Amino acid sequence: MIEIRNVSLSLRGSAILHDITAGLPQTGITALIGPNGAGKSSLLHLCAGLLRPSGGVIAVDGGDVTRMAHRDRARRIAVLTQAQALGSRLTVGDLVGFGRWPHHLGRPREADRQVVAEALALFDLETLSGRQVETLSGGQKARAFTAMAWAQSTPWLLLDEPLAALDPRFARDLMARLHAMSQTGPQARGVVIVVHDLNAAALWADHVVALRDGRLFADGPAAEVLTPATLGALFDTAFGTVDTPRGRLVYPA
């Protein structure tokens, strides 16, 4: 459980988040939605311990995320940020291998290599593993960075717009995989994603947290939040729904 209690955030004098309180359950996918500039990414960064709240507390599995030792945090929370720039020239295999660093601190063991091989297979990167990351397309790069976060094998996986650069097939595959890994079981991981594709949220998310202007707008099971009424007020535009064999989809009317 990630508990967000009265969290606010100001960056360089401008207020980004105001007094947010919400709980992100360990089981299932939580989708963070909202208009541009609502503070979704900031909230995700706060949950990952990459930013420090100006007020309030974020507790991950009971521990204050800002007080965790750096290494413990990296073994509990993996995060995919939007900025996927690298300082060094790396192959895809090396990049995904860095996901294991919090576990081996520079001395990879056989188990680490196995997880990396699994990650490469899972994200369809095996044929690319010898390529330089900087020569990849945007979508391939996104998959490589997601695979790195996955290889961290953490109980929590936080992804900031993981779908933005993916084609429909990889986007669906990723959501299906996240959904499968977030369900109950010994390997279950809590998954939190920032998405703009409301239908990806409608089809795969269990829980939705909606932000607007840095404030909590709605918080609840996906079916209760993704209604034309709530979405209309959240995005200032009318929404309709349509039932398909895969489930109920929403569209801006």
Add this chain to the structure above:
Amino acid sequence: MAERRLLLLGLVLLAASAAFLLWNLRGPVGFILTLRATKLAALLLVGLAVGVATVLFQTVAQNRLLTPGIVGFDALFVTLQTGLVLGLGGLGLAQLPALGRFAMEVLLLVLAAQALFGLLLRKGADDVIRMILTGVILGVMLRGVAGLMQRLLDPSEFSVVQQAVFASFGAVDRGLLLIAAGLLAMAMLAALRMASELDVAGLGRVPARTLGLDHDRVVRRSLALVSALVAVSTALVGPVTFLGLIAASLAHALMQTHRHAVLLPAAGLLGALFLVTGQFLFERVLGLQSTLAVLIEFFGGLLFLALILSRRRQ
């Protein structure tokens, strides 16, 4: 793969060192050998230190073209030397005991370098352009200050400054060399022990932090080591940071790896190799007709250009 190339590099350096020691050995063998061995030790030590320091600096600065020299360290050294001569007088400076002068210079340089790098890179390098500009402008300003102070010196004192601000391996004090060797070895070992953390820091600040690296601490430590390495080697022989750019770029190009456990020693060995071969050519082939700095910048520059151009073709 990379390890084998590293080994090869070590062997080449060994051969170059042997040639430096034994080439054309005539006359009082014992005396000449001691002289050459002292010089060789200084060359190796300074080459290693500058190579390692530059890789460290480039990794935390997230930029492959920066060196401590480019962001103003050499200008700092020149200003400091000129200031010392102006303040104490050429004679006063000459009367200082060698160890005292060395210790004072190292201390001042470490402090100044810490201030300089801290100013430029306090939070990692999120704004490289701003950092380079600040460094270059600071360098120009320091050179201006040094130039003004040099105008105030009389010619004999000016020649003292001139001697101090060009790298020279000719007359290195053996006692100082020993102390410098101890300091540099400690700093280089500390850098090697951080190799794995530097690999992660090389990814950039955000990815490094998501992997649980205390990035700010690694930057602080690396800059402290860079300060120590360049301060000690500069106080020992004069400014040689120009060497670092060549050593670090070549290390990256030859080793083709992100692993600092390989990159750091490779850059160090290359730095040492450049100095030893440069000094060898300078003494034995050119008959002391130039300065080592000119030689290394000439050949290093050619090599650097070749590297950049060949990379563009790929």
